[in-house]
Amino acid sequence: MISNVNRLSLAVGMVIATLVGQAAAAPAPSENATINLIRLLVEQGVLKQDKADKLIAQAQSEADQARKSASAAPAAVVAGVAASGPAAAPGDVRVQYVPAAVRDQIRDQVKAEVMATAKQENWAQPNTFPEWVSRISIDGDLRLRDESRYYSDSNSNEIVDFAKLNNNGPYDVNPNSSTSLPPLLNTREDRTNLFRLRARLGVKAEIAPEWTAGIRIGTGSDNNPVSTTQTLGGGFAKKDIWLDQGYLSWKPSDQLTLTGGRFTNPFFSTDMLYSGDLNFDGVAAIFDHKLNRDWGLFGTVGAFPVEYTNDTTSSNGFDKESSDNKWLYGAQIGAKWAVNDSNRLKAGLAYYRFDDIEGQRSSPCEPWAGAPGCDSDGTRAAFMQKGNTVFLLRDITPNPLNPATTPQPQFVGLASEFNLIDLNFVWDADLPQNFKLRSQANYIHNLGYDEGDMRKRSAGQIVNNLDSDGQIDSGANAWMAQFTLGNALELKKQGDWNLFAGYKYIQPDALPDGFNDSSFHLGGTNAKGYFLGGNYGLAKNVYATGRWLSSEAVYGAPFDIDVLQLEINTRF
Template sequence: MLASLAQVSRRLLGSTAVLAVLAAASPALAEPSTNATVNLIQLLVKNKVITRMAGAELLAQAEAEAEQARAALAQKAPPTALAAGAGAGAGAGAGAATATAMAVAGGNLPAPAPGTIRVPYIPEAMRAKITDDIKKEVLAQAQAEGWAASNLVPDWVKGVTLYGDVRFRNESVFYSKNNTDELIDFAQFNEISPIDINANTNPTGFPLLNTRTDRQSRFRLRARLGLKAQLSDVAMIGFRLATGDDRSPISTNQLLGGGLSKKDIWLDQGYLRLTPESWISASFGRFANPFRTGSALFDTAELVFDNDLNFDGVAVKVDAKQWIDENMRLSVTAGAFPLGYASTTFPDNSTTKAGDSASKWLFSAELAGGYTFADAGISIDGSVGYHSFKGIQGRLSAPCALFNGNTQCSTDQYRPETLRKGNTLFFLRDIAADPANPNNFAQPQLLGLSFDYDLIDVKASFEMPIAKGIAAVVSGQYVNNLSAHRRDLCRYDPKGLPINNITIADPVAGAAAGTAAANFYTNPCTADANGRIAKYNGGNQGYLVRGVVGVPEPKKFGDWNVELSYRYMQSDAALDSFSDSDFHLGGTNAKGYTIGGSFGLSHNVFVTGRWLSANQISGPPLAIDVLQIDLVAAF
C-alpha cells in the first residue's frame, strides 16, 4: 500500500509539473501551502505514510520538474509577463510566497527574487478537468490493486444480520417432603409407548415423577445463533439454530455433563417474511411467537405460551400505524398453525386408512393496541386474543381387540403430541376383554385430553418512568378456556372417565369387604347406589400479575431490574404442553410467586437470579421451588 501511495504521489507530481503548478520545498515540511502537491506531501509525512526525508526528496523533485516546465514555457511564451514580489515576514526564515503572473511573451525572464515562484495562469475549467482525470486514474489503480475497491462486499451481504445469545444456568430444584410420591409422569406415558395399566400383567407399574428428591446445582446451557437476510424491500428470510435436551417445543435448555458428549443442535426457526406494504406482513415457516408482548425477560404471554415456543405455519399482521396518531398503536395478528397431521398410513395393517380428522391445528387472532403519553413517558398497552385448538381433544376408540395381535386402536392418533402435567386426561382405548382370560388380560393404554381448548387471552401493561433510565412496569394476563365443559368430561360415561384432577369418594363406612361399597369410587359423572360421586376439582381459568422496576433488558454495566410476580393457573385453563416450562417445572394446575432481578456486567452481558415457588392447586400435594442463576451474553 505504501508503494501505491508513492506512485499516486508521483502521478500528482508529474501532472503538476506538466501544468507548471510549482511548489517550493520547505525544510520544515510543515508550512501551509495553497498548492495541492505540497499539501499532499505534507499530509503523507504527517500521517507517517512516508518519512520526512522522502517528503523532502519529493518536494525537491517537484521543484526540479517545475523548473524544467518554466524553461519550456519561457521558450514558447509571448513576451508578456507578470512578476510576483516577495515580502519578508517576521521571524527568522519565515518567507511568505506571493503569487506572480508569469510572462507569456518569448524571451528570457529575469531571475525571480529569492522566495518567489512564478505560476502560470490555469483556467478554472481546466483545473476541474485535471482534478477529475487524476481522481479517476488514482481510483482505477486502487481498485486494480485491491486496496480501495468500492464493491468488495456483494450487495446481498449488506442485508445480512447475524445475532445470537448464550445462557449458562445454574439450576437447583427443591421438593417438599410432604409431596405425594405417586404422581404419574404423563409426559413419558405417551412418549414411551402404550403402557399396560393392569397391575397383574405389568408388575413394573407406571412411570412416576420425582417429587421428593432435590436436584441441586445442575448446569444447563442455552445457545442460539440466528441469521436474517433482507433480500429486497419486500422479502426477507431468517434461520435460527438452538440447543435442547429433546424435541420439546418449550425449552432450548441443554443439561451439561453426559460424559462430556457433544450436544444436539435443532432447527429452532426457519421462515420467509413478506412485507408488500409497510402496514402488512406475512410470515411463512417456523418463526417466533407472533402474539408475544413485553421484553424477552418479562413476557406477558407465558401463561399460554412459553417464552421459547416457536410457531409452525402462517401468520399475518396488519399494523394501522400509518393511519393513526404517532403515539397510538393498533394492530391485528392472525394465523393458522399445524400441530400435527394425521398419519398417511394409519392404521398400519388395514387397507382402509383414517381421514384427516385426526390432524391437529391452532387458529389464532389477536387485536392489540396501546398509547404513549409522550410528555409524561407513560405507555399503556393491551390485547385480546382468541386461540382455538382443533383436533386435540381425545376420542374413545371403538372396542379394540388387542388380544389377537393387533397393536393399534381406532383413535390412537388423538393422543397429544406432547404432555407435561396438569391437564385432565382419560384413557383413549376401549380394550375388549380377552376371551381366553377375560378377568386378567393386558390393557396397553394411551392418554387423551378430556377437553377442547378454545382460549380467550387478555393481556395488559402499564409503564412509567420513575428516574432517568429507570421505569416501573406493571403487567398482567388473564386466560379462560371456553371449552372446558362438564358434558365433555362425562361424554363416554361410564367409560372414558378422567383419571386425574378428581377427588375420589371414600368407601362406605361399615361396608362388607369385597363389595363395591368398600372401595373408593372414582366416577365424577354418575352417583353409585350409595349416593357417592367423585368430584372434578380442576378449573378453566388462570391469571398472572407482575411488577418490574429498572431496565427491562440490561444492555450495559450498571443496568438493573427487580421483579415480583404471582400467578394462579388452573388445570385446564390452557394446554400444559405449551405453557411456561420453569414455573412448577412446567404445566398447569399451579399457583405461587416469583422474585428475581438482573444486573448488567458489560455491553450485552448480564446476570439474572430468580426464585420460583409453586404449589399444586388441586389433587395430591406437589410443592416445587426452583432457583435459577443465569449468565447471559447476546449480540
C-alpha cells in the same frame, strides 16, 4: 488494504495534477514548494522518509534538466515566457502554458484511475463491504444458568408421568398382566446445581425492500417446543443444535406484516400461556397502526398446524386413516394508549381455538391378538408436560379365553377441548427519582371446558384429576399478576437494574399444558404459587438474573416444587 506502491503512485499522480492545474494561474512552482509538499505527504503517512528523500533528489535533478532545456529554447519562446511573468530567478523552474481542456482531461483521467483502484481494493469507503453484506444482519444470545430444584418431603410419590407414558408406550394398565409400574414423576428427590446452557444464533436477510428471510439455530436437550436450554454434562458429549426458526416475511405497508414458516410468538401474551422460547409453525398477519400521538391499534390473526396425523394406524397394517390434523387458530385485537409523558397502557384480547387437540376413544380393538394398533392412537398429544386431565384412548376387547389377564397396553389423550379467551394488560409508569414500574395482568378462560363432554368423550376412562368420589377435580381458569420496579425495564447497559415479583394460578384444564413456561412448577398446569427475583446490568448487553419460583398443586395429591435459577445473560 491499498499497497504502498499504489499509495505512492496515486499521491504522485494527484501532486502532478495539482501542479499542472496551477500552472496557468501562478508562477511556476519553486523547488522549495515541491519539497514542502513532499514533506507534507510524509507527515500524512502517505510517504516514508527514505522514499521522500529519493523524490526530493529526483525533483532537484529534473529541475536542473529543465533549466538546461529552458536556456536552449528559441529566443521567441523565451521572450514570450518572459512576457507572461517576472524574470526567472536562479533556481526557478518554468513550466509552459497548459490549456484548460488539457488540464481537465488530465484531472478526469487521474480521478478515474484513483476511483477504479479504490473500488477494486475496497478502500474508497472505509468499513464498508459488498452490497449484499449490508442486507444481512446477525444476532444471537447466550445464557449460562445454574438451576436447583427442591421438592417437599410430603409430596405424593405416585404421580404418573403421562408424557413419558405416551412417548415410551403403550403401557399395560392391567395390574394382572403388567409386571412394572408406569413412568412416575420425581416428586421428592432434589436436583441441585444443574449447569445449563442456552445458545441461539440468527441470520436475517433483506431479500428485497418488502421481503425478509430469517433463520435461527439453537441448543436444546431434545425437540420439545418450550425450551432451548441444554443441560450440560453427559460425559462431555457434544450437544445438539436444532432449527429454532426459519421464516419469510412480506411487509406490504408500514402497518401490515405477513409471515410464514417457523417464527417467534406473534401474539401479545405471557409465559403462563406460551413459553418465551416457543416458536409457532404456520402463517400470521400482524397489524400495527398508530392513530395519533397518543393512540395506536394492533392485531394478529394466524393459522398454525400443531400436528399432522399419520395416515396409517400402524406402519405394517392395512388400516389406513382419514386426515385428522390438529390446528391452532388465533386472533387478537389490542390498543396502546400514551396517557401522558409518564404513563403508557397496552391491552389485548385474544381468542385461540385448538382444533382436534383432544383425544378420541378408539373403536374396539385387540392388540393382544396381534393388531398393530388402535384407530385413535394418533389423537394423543404430540407433546405434553403435566396437569391436563387425560383418559385411556384404547377400547380393548378382552380375550374371551382369559379376560382377567388380558393385556391393556394404553396411550392417553386430553379429555377437554381448548378454546381460550386470553386477556392481557400492561401499565408502564415513570416514577420520581428515575424509577420505572411495570404492572402486568393476564386472565385466561377455556370456553371448551365441559365436564359432561369430558366424561362422554372418555367413556369413563379418565385417570387423573379425580376426587375421592370419582368426580372430575379440575377447572377452566388461570390468572397471573406481576410487578417490575427499577431504573430500567429492559436492561441494556451497566448499572441498569430491576426487581420483579408475581403470582400465578392455573387450573388443570385452563389451557393446554404443553406450551407454557417450563420453569414455574417445571411446566404444565394444575399449579399455583409465587415467583420473585431481580436483574442487574454487568456491562452493555450483559446482565445477571436471580429467580426463585415456589409452586404447589391446585387440586389432587400434594406436589410442591421450588426452583432457584441464577443466570448470566448476553445478547449481540
